[in-house]
Amino acid sequence: STNLSLSIDDKFIQSIREELTDLQRRLLTFSIYDKQTSIKDLSKESALFLWFQLFKDIIFQLPKSEESKYEMIEQCRQYYHGNQEELTNIEKFAQTYTEQDSIHWYTKQCFISRLCNKALRTQDIELLYIFRYYIQDLHKRLSLEHQSFRNTELNPPILTLYRGLKLTHDDITHFQSNIDSLVLMNGFFFTTRNYDLELESALKLSKHSVNILPTLLIIQVNVQLDHVIFAKISSQINNSNEDEILFDIDCAFKIHEVYFNNKKNVWIITMSLTNENRLIAGKYIETNKREIEQG
Incomplete structure (x- = not known):
């Protein structure tokens, strides 16, 4: 009957939407910091690595106001003009x-x-x-959740986390040539x-394109590490029993292998969470301050 075909169509649309959502969530841009470089001779990518952290520090010092909330909502309305579903959400x-x-x-x-992800991925300052x-x-909110997470996850203090990704051949090569460097997810x-x-x-994502290589990140996380923010968010998620851990925007990881x-037909990248990036950013600020003072 017509009704049946409609419900099948709805299911089909829903499954495509879910797949697109998953793809969007697994799109990743990252900056790698080459620790061999001196602060003076930063590559464009290492500069982006630092820029991202400095930007975050500045953003959190800006005053919050109802006006800034209104400005953001207006921007969303303009962007989704004509999209009734998103306008309802807005x-x-x-x-x-x-x-x-x-x-x-x-x-x-x-x-x-x-x-938000679009702005972070493209590092669009205005957005x-x-x-x-x-x-x-x-x-x-993540900072608050992180505190309670640290207090409950005492045993074991080291977590192993996973992330299936879509990466290109160039991405993989880039990771391979940067073993022991730091990577910052944008x-x-x-x-x-x-x-x-x-x-x-990871395996499902790679079916969509010949240029995409199935990649699995395996990340070791010391829950008691200072100056990093991440939290368990499974309790916040609709229709999911899954244990998800969300990392804040300037978490850095050291690339190991x-x-x-x-056997599994997948690329593996092993990494561990680090707070070295905060030290690097601090050193960068100090160096610049000295140079400005010396004129």
Whole structure:
């Protein structure tokens, strides 16, 4: 019957939408910092690595106001002009949003996370400035959740987390030539404790394109490490029993190994969470200050 075909179409549309959402979440841009370079001779990528952290520090020092919230909502309305579904989400956000809801809204994978991620991925200063209101809230909420996570996850103190990704051949080569360097994910960064789920995602993603290589990140995380922020967000997510860990926007990882696993037919990149990036950023600020003072 007609009704049946409609419901099948709806299911089909829904499955495509879910797949697109998953693809968007697994799009990753990153900056690698080559520790061999002196602060004076930074490559463009190492400079981006530093820029991202300095930007974050500046964003969090800006005052929060209702005006900045209004400006952000207006930008969202303009961007999604004519998209009734997203405009409905935007109105709901405008009416009901509080800081406590920031993680929930981010995991909804709607207008706010899409535009926020777009700004972070492209490092669009203007757009990032417009989204400062929400980025500040999400950071603050993650910081609070992180504290309770640290207090409960005492045993074992080291977590192993996974992330299935879509990477190009050039990306893989780039990682291979930067063993022991630091990589900064340009954005908030999802991982899970579920190896099978992430491996399956990596393999599924690569079917969409000949240029995409199935890649699995395996990340060791010391829960007690200082100056890094990440939190368990499974309790905040709709329709999911999955244990997801969301990292804040300036978390850096040290690259250990990059190899192809023939048995699983997937590229493996092993990394560990580090706070070395904060030291590097601090050193950079000090060097610049000295140079300015010396004129």
